[in-house]
Amino acid sequence: MWRKQILQVILVLISLAPMRASAEESEEPEPEVGEVSSLKQDLTVPDSPAFVALGLNPEEVARPATVHEFATAVLTGLDKNGNLQLGLALDFAPYLMIKGDDLTITEYRASYGKQLLSNFQVSLATTKGTNSDDESVRLGLGLRATFWNRGDPRTDDETYQCLVDSGSIPDRKGFTTPEEYHKAVEQKFAVVKSAVASCITQSEARLWNASAFDFGAAPTLIQEGGTSSNISWGGATFWSSVAYGFDSYKRSERKKKRGRAAEEKPGEEERDEKKQTDSKTPWATEKSQLILHVRFRLGEQDPVAQDVFVKQNNLLIGTRWRAGTPYLAFNLEASYVLEDPEGASAISSFRGAVNADIKIIDQTWLLLTLGITAARDNTTLQLGAGLKWGGRKIDLASLAKSVGDGQGLAATAAAIPPND
Amino acid sequence: MATLNVDEDGPIPKIKIHVGRAQFARFSFGLWDKSGGTTIKHDVYEKGVNDEFRIVRTRAELAKLDGNKLDGVVWVMAFKGGQQRYKVTVKVTQGDTVLDTWDSAGTFSTMKNLMKIWTIKLV
Numbered sequence: 301m302w303r304k305q306i307l308q309v310i311l312v313l314i315s316l317a318p319m320r321a322s323a324e325e326s327e328e329p330e331p332e333v334g335e336v337s338s339l340k341q342d343l344t345v346p347d348s349p350a351f352v353a354l355g356l357n358p359e360e361v362a363r364p365a366t367v368h369e370f371a372t373a374v375l376t377g378l379d380k381n382g383n384l385q386l387g388l389a390l391d392f393a394p395y396l397m398i399k400g401d402d403l404t405i406t407e408y409r410a411s412y413g414k415q416l417l418s419n420f421q422v423s424l425a426t427t428k429g430t431n432s433d434d435e436s437v438r439l440g441l442g443l444r445a446t447f448w449n450r451g452d453p454r455t456d457d458e459t460y461q462c463l464v465d466s467g468s469i470p471d472r473k474g475f476t477t478p479e480e481y482h483k484a485v486e487q488k489f490a491v492v493k494s495a496v497a498s499c500i501t502q503s504e505a506r507l508w509n510a511s512a513f514d515f516g517a518a519p520t521l522i523q524e525g526g527t528s529s530n531i532s533w534g535g536a537t538f539w540s541s542v543a544y545g546f547d548s549y550k551r552s553e554r555k556k557k558r559g560r561a562a563e564e565k566p567g568e569e570e571r572d573e574k575k576q577t578d579s580k581t582p583w584a585t586e587k588s589q590l591i592l593h594v595r596f597r598l599g600e601q602d603p604v605a606q607d608v609f610v611k612q613n614n615l616l617i618g619t620r621w622r623a624g625t626p627y628l629a630f631n632l633e634a635s636y637v638l639e640d641p642e643g644a645s646a647i648s649s650f651r652g653a654v655n656a657d658i659k660i661i662d663q664t665w666l667l668l669t670l671g672i673t674a675a676r677d678n679t680t681l682q683l684g685a686g687l688k689w690g691g692r693k694i695d696l697a698s699l700a701k702s703v704g705d706g707q708g709l710a711a712t713a714a715a716i717p718p719n720d
Numbered sequence: 721m722a723t724l725n726v727d728e729d730g731p732i733p734k735i736k737i738h739v740g741r742a743q744f745a746r747f748s749f750g751l752w753d754k755s756g757g758t759t760i761k762h763d764v765y766e767k768g769v770n771d772e773f774r775i776v777r778t779r780a781e782l783a784k785l786d787g788n789k790l791d792g793v794v795w796v797m798a799f800k801g802g803q804q805r806y807k808v809t810v811k812v813t814q815g816d817t818v819l820d821t822w823d824s825a826g827t828f829s830t831m832k833n834l835m836k837i838w839t840i841k842l843v
Contacts, residue, residue, distance in 0.1 A: 396741075400740065400741050400742075400805070400807075401740040401741065401807040401825070402738075402740055403740055403741065403742045404738070404739060404740060404742065404765075404767040405739070405742045405743060405744055405745075405765070405767075406765075406766050406767040406768065406769070407742075407767060408742040418742065453799040453800050454742055454799050459799060460744070463744045463797045463799070464764055466797065468746065468762070469746055469747075469748040469762065469793050469795060471759060471762075472750045472752075472756065472757030472758060472759050473756070473757070474756070475756060475757050476756050476757075477752065478750070478752050478757065478789050478791040478837045479837070481750075481757055481791070482791070482793070482835050482837075485793050485833070485835065486833065489795065489831070489833045492795070492831065493830055493831040496797045496798065496830050496831045497830050499797075500798060500799070500800055500801050500830065503799070503800065504800065504801065
């Protein structure tokens with residue numbers, strides 16, 4: 301039932317697309333439907349820095365420490381000027397590739413160096429423009445390191461203990477043959493597997509907003525005009541994100557709880573009392589995360605016409621307060637952007653936005669955003685909506701533009717009954 | 721079913737287990753005679769703590785192993801969702817001689833059950 305209601309909201313949002321045209325005709329800044337991706341800044345170090353440095357956005361919601369040991373992909377996408385780009389991307393974690401089979405959990409948990417090496421990621425990417433305005437070939441090398449990650453389930457004591465407590469392999473007493481015993485092991489395995497799944501779910505729910513510190517860098521080369529003789533420095537991008545998840549507060553609260561539990565075996569009344577005490581834990585500490593992000597693009601080359609590139613430096617300093625649950629998340633964002641093109645004066649702007657990410661079904665999210673951009677002589681208020689599923693994201697406003705004036709879609713929305 | 725050719729006059733055989741890819745694992749090894757099974761070692765895997773152990777305590781016990789069976793169970797448990805990789809190696813050794821190597825590697829999600837049975841032959 302609620303899914304249909306969400307679908308209605310989506311279709312109504314699509315139908316809002318014509319608002320953009322009316323806003324463009326007006327001299328006064330008015331709300332308009334914008335693209336979600338332009339309103340919602342990515343304040344994280346990307347999983348594949350090389351690819352992002354080449355101007356293509358893989359559209360992920362990256363948070364610290366998702367490591368791909370080895371992955372390749374043939375990718376297509378649009379750069380920020382709308383040029384279609386074809387690319388090849390290669391991601392790998394060198395230490396895990398070479399030493400992963402030898403690395404034990406005991407060593408990993410005991411050694412910061414091994415954690416650092418295991419989460420060190422290298423990416424290589426090439427892209428080629430396909431239209432006459434951008435025939436360049438670009439090559440990027442990306443490096444990504446996680447210096448600090450309290451959200452690593454392997455080093456999280458509660459996750460480890462949950463696995464320890466999830467269930468034991470049965471004893472051999474009472475069995476006459478190993479074959480008979482192994483059948484009993486298989487039966488117990490199914491039970492313990494569900495307990496392990498529960499540990500993973502709890503761990504993900506507890507650690508999603510943990511504190512972390514990431515750094516990424518991606519130098520690039522550019523071959524202008526697609527000729528091998530004209531290779532030049534294409535600039536470099538640096539990212540750094542610090543996320544704070546109020547861990548120290550949460551840890552001290554859990555320690556207190558464990559201390560209380562160890563002191564006494566509570567009866568029903570005492571347990572109720574503890575529940576009330578636990579509920580006093582500030583909501584923000586359990587359900588939110590504060591992110592500070594800096595991104596600096598040095599010598600970024602923007603194609604403006606065939607074989608004509610404008611070089612510019614670009615700085616973004618942003619902060620985000622993210623709060624919510626695994627099903628609903630709100631973001632409050634503020635960022636400062638400085639674009640400094642070669643031979644022209646620098647342009648700075650401030651952006652603020654409120655975003656909501658609503659999980660519709662597994663892996664599928666509805667994104668809503670309201671943002672304001674204040675530049676030197678222009679202030680724009682924007683409203684956007686998008687859908688994200690798997691690793692893909694579409695801006696519903698863009699979709700509406702491409703399908704017409706949106707009136708037909710609005711009529712479709714009205715035709716859906718409000719209840720089942 | 722693999723056969724372990726154990727030298728009756730050699731040192732007491734040992735089992736060494738290694739679980740790579742930084743995965744959590746439980747293991748259990750046991751011996752089987754006509755009366756049933758006995759657990760040799762049963763634990764949560766920790767390198768350097770419990771990853772190597774003897775299959776029997778005395779030479780007298782070793783002499784009685786002919787025709788008996790040895791079995792092993794390893795459960796690998798994931799720390800997070802999605803596809804995970806695992807690598808488990810179990811070596812049965814007698815002194816410097818490797819009697820058998822049980823290698824298993826691949827991908828899994830949530831949990832992996834690995835089981836093996838050997839027949840012991842005294843030579």
